[in-house]
Amino acid sequence: MPPLFDIVGFEPKLVLFDLDGTLLDSLPDLYSASVSMAQTLNIAVPNLNQVEQWIGNGAGVLVQRILANQLHTMTIDARLDEALKHFMVAYQQLGNKQSRLYDGVEGLLGELHQSGVRQGVITNKPSRFTEPLLSQFGILHYFDLVYSGDSFAEKKPHPMPLLTAAQQMGFAVDECLMVGDSSNDINAARACGMPCLGVRGGYNHGRDVAECEPDWVIDHF
Known part of the structure; x- marks a missing residue:
């Protein structure tokens, strides 16, 4: 048993x-993808502790939380699709090598x-x-x-x-x-x-x- x-x-x-x-x-790869996305969008890079607290509700919510920490609400809505696309590409390219x-x-x-x-x-x-x-x-x-x-x-x-x-x-x-x-x-x-x-x-x-x-x-x- x-x-x-x-x-x-x-x-x-x-x-x-x-x-x-x-x-x-999987936090290391999720964090690396978040950093890559933030750098591509030219917004402040979140720290590891922030990403750890923001994951768990899916990639879309994680990206939304990263944007919400940096941008006004109307700007978040305008950039969410673009940001999510960058995150997905970065996460896939990382290949889970750190997980x-x-x-x-x-x-x-x-x-x-x-x-x-x-x-x-x-x-x-x-x-x-x-x-x-x-x-x-x-x-x-x-x-x-x-x-x-x-x-x-x-x-x-x-x-x-x-x-x-x-x-x-x-x-x-x-x-x-x-x-x-x-x-x-x-x-x-x-x-x-x-x-x-x-x-x-x-x-x-x-x-x-x-x-x-x-x-x-x-x-x-």
Whole structure:
């Protein structure tokens, strides 16, 4: 039995993972792309701590927050599409060379797979990056489903992706487990009654994920 089951006290049939800040430390590449975008637009470069607090709601929101820190509202709206395009190009060119899987991730995914537990990824990351990223780090084959921030009309913290995952795999929400590092993950799970495990050390806008009141909290895998 995977040690994760001992922590949560039940055997979920489907475990859904967030990506950035949960499985993958992607901050270095997201920060580098943010710097490149800011330099191209000739606006002040954000610092690492700012970018860490602004990620988690998808690339569009990250770019909007960077612009909001520098520009007036009307200017933000006028430059958002241009800025997002520069960010996407920069992020793709970086090739995730600075990102890494968190310690214990591959072992956990393997244990769950060996135990017959179905697994999925639900991220707010754009779909053009999600599966290539999982493939690059050698873990795509563990997942029965992969949902990105543009897979549905709504994304986390809306419960739609979680409910759709449970329905697609044929499980009740209380037979599933959402694992994530931020309020987006915990609030999405809470909104549909899905048990949730918070993981510290990710990207939760500068807050301890325990403050979001997940059912369980761990420091690492």
